[in-house]
Amino acid sequence: MTDLVLVRSFGEAARAAAAVDAGLIAHDAVLLVARTGPVPEVATRLQASAAFAPIRARFSTIADLNDILEPYHPLAPTISDARLAKRLSEALGGLHVGRVVADATVIGAGARPVPLPEADPASIVAEALAPHRLGPAPDAIVLGAAPGDHADASEVHAGLVRAALELGPRIVLAPHPDAPPASHLAAERVAAEAGATLEVLDEAVPIELALAAWPDVPQFSGGTGMGTAAPAPTRPRRRGAVARRLDTARSLVRAYTFRP
């Protein structure tokens, strides 16, 4: 019997890897990676990121849930549990699945997953960060939202960047992996109009890496449930206009945050 560990983000994957190190998940477990955004077919595969290397090293097998469910969506797999079990079994080479470990219930009504253990992913994140060169710390980091539709992501990002510009002209935007590609264009315009520079973090660099590289930089986010992403802002002593802007940004994000 082999544990099946389901993750939807780098944050969850790093926690799962840390749980293997802590002995909470067996070394021969299978890691099942899912993309759960509105258009997963165009989303970057977590497994394709260089940051995935330390996670890959901790599991016997890595499988892609979207490939297994194709063409259905992991959050709405309109196939029977029997067909799902057959496809899983084929994809995993006939392995007998023991526990399903997951923070989400995305694989069939029959699966009763146990939650992902609370293991500190800091060492995994540090290992993933080592080969990256992220440059000097910016004035603020904007953590992108995961909106439900395409028009909204741009507005959310633009609103957050407008708020973040109160802290300085050097802003890094880390788009949510499920956000549509180039949903940062409106935010770029906002930054350009303010004479500021907006660096959009490469898709291959998970948000967690940016947060680990620049631990003291204030963050603007909408609380998208991303792994280790901290609630915004991390520096509550900056009040006044900034706080008001943050409230605006938060309510914007609340209005647009995608809830499956």
Add this chain to the structure above:
Amino acid sequence: MSDLSVIVPMHNAEAFLPTCLATLRANDADGRRFILVDDASTDQTPELLERAASEMPGIRVLTNSGNVGAWGSRNAAHALVDTRYITYLDVDDWLAPGHLDRLEAAIVDLGVDVVRTDHVRVDGLARTLVRAPERRRSIGYPAQEAIGPAGRRAVVDYPFLWAGIYDVTRIGRENLDFDATMRTAADRPWFWRLYMTAGTAAVVDLHGVFYRKTANVGALTQAGNESTLHIIDAFARVRDLVVASGREDWTARAAASAADMVTFHVARRARLSPELRRELYRRAGDLLRSFPDDARAAGVATLPREQRAVIRRILGAS
């Protein structure tokens, strides 16, 4: 080396274009052309296209000086095609990574004029696999068999341009253009002409096109507005084609399809205003009466009893 052009018309598409471009990147190949037609957009579409063209060598951007609609845009793209094969994509839809490689391989391997595929209809996160109405898979057959006898749904009734790939050299460049005077459903007569005149056809089990049902708010079957009635114009074009062909079986087949379409819209008449309803009955009656009597009778006879009753009432009214 790819020998395929992908034609993507768009108007004010900034909300969908980034996803569309990502899907094209995930389907890029040496030699593959992406002809993106900007139909006089007034949003950020031109800037997004310019940026994309600088990043992907296969992209050709064609900008219409005035708004000519999706059919005219596709026709304008036809003039730029210098590859053997073409396919189409709507800007709000997307493809599975590598889909175009599999699609192109299918037509190269089968050596037929046209290959059609299944597709996936997307409604939020829910997805439905929609199969092209043909049981024979991955095997070439005479294209005329895609029309089939009256009373049986066949591939000619599957009017999804993007669920297919077309061999320009076999079909003939002169047969590519759409009737751009039509507002909607120009693909209906286009597919009829294609299957009437082409040599060979096939259907394969691919389903890599994701068709976004909800975004398409103006879609014919959903809209309760005047454009609903344009489908009648589309079937009038089909009637012209089959009558000109002199094939009585095809004429009966087209009459059956026209009658089936009419009953479909009559069943959904609640969406129409009283004025549009009267217009539907009048124009539907004109369309059906314009078919030769024998062919109409033969076609209508293949419909279920309830539909025949609707057609009798439509034909009785004047």
